[in-house]
């Protein structure tokens with residue numbers, strides 16, 4: 001397996017590509033406020049004909065791009081990354097905020113999708129209470145920095161089973177959150193707060209879709225995943241026991257197995 005990447009801040013990689021001889025690409029978009037590193041457990045699970053691309057969204061991880069305050073701006077960044085790699089069409093998906101970006105990208109350029117992955121995410125926009133919580137988070141990160149955001153989010157990001165049985169996950173996720181700049185956190189919170197409702201888009205999705213959700217996800221619960229499954233014609237749903245919102249990290253084999261099986265049905 002080869003790994004390659006584009007240059008970002010401090011000469012580090014702003015995206016990772018993992019490939020053998022490939023004949024298709026899978027683009028995986030990370031959650032908030034994490035970075036592309038969260039996809040490490042899935043990289044080896046992708047069958048050999050596929051190339052895996054895990055971009056850092058603007059301002060996150062090793063990205064050298066300025067944070068953006070709109071989902072469409074994040075989606076345009078993903079399109080530019082695909083263009084720069086000569087990827088015309090791909091299986092494109094993401095977890096949570098990565099799913100919001102995926103839906104924004106489908107709205108912009110459906111022809112770039114071979115298939116879609118929506119993990120622990122939802123199509124609905126924020127309601128007033130959720131918008132108010134975003135405003136509070138922006139104030140918190142400005143006043144106290146990323147560690148305060150980690151304190152607030154960790155109990156919701158990880159499911160009860162992970163919190164009880166996998167303290168190392170909490171450490172790893174906290175590390176990713178604390179490495180994120182306040183500017184990136186504030187910009188993405190604004191982008192999520194202002195994202196449009198994508199519910200009506202679901203019925204227009206005419207490609208195969210994999211929907212994954214941790215059974216213990218309290219942020220985007222299985223009911224959201226079931227709703228998307230009902231509305232996307234050619235979709236399959238995988239619910240992962242023992243996993244919360246970060247299902248790819250909390251149930252790595254279950255998530256990777258679902259991803260592997262889905263990709264195998266496409267080739």
Ligand code: MLT
Pocket residue numbers: 030031032033095096097098192219245
């Ligand atoms: C995420 O995991 O990306 C966030 O929890 C999404 C959100 O806050 O809506």
